[in-house]
Amino acid sequence: MDTLEQFREETRQWLLAHAPKSMCTPVRVVDDLCWGGRRAQYPADVKRWLDVMAERGWTAPTWPKQYGGGGLDKAEAKILSQEMAKLGVRAPLVGFGLTMIGPLLLQEGSEDLKRVHLPPIGRGEIRWCQGYSEPGAGSDLAGLQARAVIDGDDFVVTGQKIWTSYADKADWMFLLVRTDPNVRKQAGITFLLMDMTSPGVSVRPILLISGSSPFCETFLDNVRVPRSQVVGQVNGGWAMAKALLGHERTMIADIFKDRAPGNPLLELARRYLPASAARIADPIIRDRITQLDMDAACLDLTLKRSQDSMKAGHKPGPETSMFKYYGTETNMRRRELMLAIAGPQGLGWEGAGFDESELALTRDWLRSRGNSIEGGTSEIQLNIIAKRVLGLPD
Amino acid sequence: MELILNEEQQLLQDTAREFVNKNSSLRRVRTLRDSGDPLGYSRTLWGEMAKLGWLGIIFPEEYGGAGLGYTELMVILEELGRGLLPEPFISNILLAGNAIAIGGSPAQRQAVLPSLISGDLLLALAHQESRSRYNPHDVETQAQKTSSGWRLSGEKVHVLDGFGADRVLVSARTSGATADRAGMTLFLLDVHAPGLSIERQWRIDSRNAAIVRLDDVAAAGDDVLGKVDHGSDILDTVIDRATIGLCAEMLGGMNAALSMTLDYLKTRVQFGVPIGSFQALKHRAAKMYIETELARSAVMAAHKTIDEDSQRVPALASIAKARCSDAFVLISNEAVQMHGGIGMTDEHDIGFFIKRARVAEMTFGTAAYHRNRFAELQGY
Numbered sequence: 067m068d069t070l071e072q073f074r075e076e077t078r079q080w081l082l083a084h085a086p087k088s089m090c091t092p093v094r095v096v097d098d099l100c101w102g103g104r105r106a107q108y109p110a111d112v113k114r115w116l117d118v119m120a121e122r123g124w125t126a127p128t129w130p131k132q133y134g135g136g137g138l139d140k141a142e143a144k145i146l147s148q149e150m151a152k153l154g155v156r157a158p159l160v161g162f163g164l165t166m167i168g169p170l171l172l173q174e175g176s177e178d179l180k181r182v183h184l185p186p187i188g189r190g191e192i193r194w195c196q197g198y199s200e201p202g203a204g205s206d207l208a209g210l211q212a213r214a215v216i217d218g219d220d221f222v223v224t225g226q227k228i229w230t231s232y233a234d235k236a237d238w239m240f241l242l243v244r245t246d247p248n249v250r251k252q253a254g255i256t257f258l259l260m261d262m263t264s265p266g267v268s269v270r271p272i273l274l275i276s277g278s279s280p281f282c283e284t285f286l287d288n289v290r291v292p293r294s295q296v297v298g299q300v301n302g303g304w305a306m307a308k309a310l311l312g313h314e315r316t317m318i319a320d321i322f323k324d325r326a327p328g329n330p331l332l333e334l335a336r337r338y339l340p341a342s343a344a345r346i347a348d349p350i351i352r353d354r355i356t357q358l359d360m361d362a363a364c365l366d367l368t369l370k371r372s373q374d375s376m377k378a379g380h381k382p383g384p385e386t387s388m389f390k391y392y393g394t395e396t397n398m399r400r401r402e403l404m405l406a407i408a409g410p411q412g413l414g415w416e417g418a419g420f421d422e423s424e425l426a427l428t429r430d431w432l433r434s435r436g437n438s439i440e441g442g443t444s445e446i447q448l449n450i451i452a453k454r455v456l457g458l459p460d
Numbered sequence: 461m462e463l464i465l466n467e468e469q470q471l472l473q474d475t476a477r478e479f480v481n482k483n484s485s486l487r488r489v490r491t492l493r494d495s496g497d498p499l500g501y502s503r504t505l506w507g508e509m510a511k512l513g514w515l516g517i518i519f520p521e522e523y524g525g526a527g528l529g530y531t532e533l534m535v536i537l538e539e540l541g542r543g544l545l546p547e548p549f550i551s552n553i554l555l556a557g558n559a560i561a562i563g564g565s566p567a568q569r570q571a572v573l574p575s576l577i578s579g580d581l582l583l584a585l586a587h588q589e590s591r592s593r594y595n596p597h598d599v600e601t602q603a604q605k606t607s608s609g610w611r612l613s614g615e616k617v618h619v620l621d622g623f624g625a626d627r628v629l630v631s632a633r634t635s636g637a638t639a640d641r642a643g644m645t646l647f648l649l650d651v652h653a654p655g656l657s658i659e660r661q662w663r664i665d666s667r668n669a670a671i672v673r674l675d676d677v678a679a680a681g682d683d684v685l686g687k688v689d690h691g692s693d694i695l696d697t698v699i700d701r702a703t704i705g706l707c708a709e710m711l712g713g714m715n716a717a718l719s720m721t722l723d724y725l726k727t728r729v730q731f732g733v734p735i736g737s738f739q740a741l742k743h744r745a746a747k748m749y750i751e752t753e754l755a756r757s758a759v760m761a762a763h764k765t766i767d768e769d770s771q772r773v774p775a776l777a778s779i780a781k782a783r784c785s786d787a788f789v790l791i792s793n794e795a796v797q798m799h800g801g802i803g804m805t806d807e808h809d810i811g812f813f814i815k816r817a818r819v820a821e822m823t824f825g826t827a828a829y830h831r832n833r834f835a836e837l838q839g840y
């Protein structure tokens with residue numbers, strides 16, 4: 067206990083001494099966060115905060131020191147995140163390297179792969195993207211067709227990936243390829259790591275109905291990937307993919323936790339709707355706001371209950387599907403409700419008669435329609451719950 | 461706040477589950493109903509629960525209680541709810557007993573709590589009136605001051621376990637207008653008092669509920685619970701706690717209905733396959749499951765909030781009750797639908813759940829009532 071308290075005090079002092087003031091302000095949009103990568107341009111403070119934290123290994127606090135992590139145990143890592151929360155200091159680095167491929171490499175990667183790939187992730191030098199979906203393999207992910215054929219020391223990969231988040235900004239991709247077309251579809255898949263600068267890789271952003279392009283199409287034309295870049299076994303990639311999907315769904319549910327201070331729905335209602343005294347006059351909107359507040363509270367409590375039960379040593383189960391499903395549905399309902407409250411002021415695309423916050427609300431609503439599609443559709447999540455939790459027959 | 465049961469609580473859960481499995485099945489619920497038993501529950505079983513120490517869980521040790529917390533009570537109530545046990549926990553322990561434990565004088569506590577905890581004394585709380593719906597402050601029953609005490613006149617309905625009670629706690633207006641929070645007083649009356657009559661009500665779940673009529677009933681100054689005109693302070697607290705306890709019971713009920721339905725989906729064959737293989741039913745079953753998980757979190761957090769004596773009890777009571785009301789209604793409706801024709805028959809047990817769900821939904825306020833209350837608590 068004493069040593070932990072000592073660690074807490076030292077951590078607090080260190081953070082106070084090193085965190086730039088501008089990094090102790092809330093994040094407005096995801097692009098305010100530091101995603102790392104060779105092509106990234108940052109404000110000076112963002113870079114300074116990244117470097118000083120990376121040097122201490124605290125961009126990846128629980129990773130072993132030899133791979134550029136902080137070597138902290140769970141209790142120490144919890145203290146670090148608590149102290150960072152107390153100071154309101156931003157994460158120095160985010161991205162799929164830290165949350166997805168890094169943890170997978172620690173679990174399944176060879177010593178060589180860990181030594182090569184983990185330290186640059188921790189330093190924010192390399193940004194990763196995820197090559198899973200294909201035009202013909204969305205919900206039916208195991209039906210993917212991108213072919214990888216052995217040629218000497220390389221795999222030669224040909225095919226197309228789609229919905230690749232931030233492929234246009236990433237340096238490396240972890241991807242699923244078909245290495246054996248003659249077996250059960252799940253059994254012929256391999257998990258590869260690919261340098262995005264390899265000849266034959268081309269990327270095209272996809273414009274969404276919201277006007278932004280977080281996703282890309284990635285075309286692979288005889289791309290050579292060294293055989294040393296396989297994670298796990300050749301033809302054993304499906305198990306890796308599923309392990310990662312669990313991480314992804316938890317991450318998505320977490321993203322949709324409403325962290326805005328106060329109650330944005332109420333502030334909107336106060337701005338756009340008549341109120342009698344403090345009471346929102348429209349009883350239907352008022353009831354919808356309350357329902358959403360309560361639903362979000364129940365979701366948060368359920369996430370907490372799941373974390374508490376894991377802390378007590380229970381294994382996480384397929385409940386990640388529940389969080390993904392309910393988190394996205396709740397977020398979408400929130401966006402719908404915000405649009406309903408803003409009324410005609412929520413119809414702007416750009417320009418005269420709409421302010422910044424109104425335009426953002428509209429774009430956020432449009433973007434949210436994809437929440438129940440990306441990362442496994444709501445229908446797929448319900449299938450998983452029915453099968454794995456409830457044991458209903460195929 | 462840790463949303464997890466500790467080892468002792470898990471042991472208690474095992475004990476409660478075993479007790480329910482051994483002593484009760486839906487056959488007993490059916491027999492109680494079919495025989496028209498006016499008490500609607502078993503005094504013998506109530507006595508056994510008393511011997512296990514369940515009736516005193518939340519009460520101080522000096523009165524024979526265990527001085528434990530609400531999380532322990534939750535564990536028991538959930539198991540009782542799973543088996544639809546009709547024993548009078550909510551009415552005796554959470555409503556009337558709690559009112560006396562929280563608002564009673566030392567003499568009143570000493571006179572009531574030990575024999576309540578031993579299972580010998582039966583109590584009821586009569587607060588609801590035919591016009592008041594879910595608002596406990598809306599009281600037309602009058603208490604007139606006299607030279608020697610009070611005279612009470614009025615009518616209370618839906619009094620949980622009022623039939624067969626030995627003493628009944630009644631809310632009456634001592635000042636102010638009909639719906640004022642202030643000006644309401646609680647009186648502890650003997651059911652044999654002249655002018656007091658009790659008539660059994662038969663509701664869809666066939667549990668014990670009653671009309672309590674007060675025709676110029678005399679009460680002494682000592683019969684007042686707490687302060688004159690300040691009954692709402694006591695009543696609001698106990699109704700919140702009883703609401704949260706009822707949610708634990710509802711949680712057990714919705715889980716039992718879901719699990720019966722899942723069994724049916726796996727075994728009922730149509731078109732040559734189990735009907736549970738149809739995606740239309742799978743998705744609805746998955747949604748029912750999610751509802752039970754969200755409800756469990758709300759119920760657990762609400763009980764823990766009482767234990768931690770937090771200001772947030774009213775808000776959590778409303779979140780839990782709104783959630784459980786909607787979830788239990790949805791699940792019991794879907795349960796009947798997924799059972800198909802047999803779900804509509806009296807012979808099948810699933811009907812007991814849809815009936816209990818509706819009564820529980822409308823006890824202490826529906827989801828809509830609690831959403832409105834929550835919004836008021838949050839100031840919008």
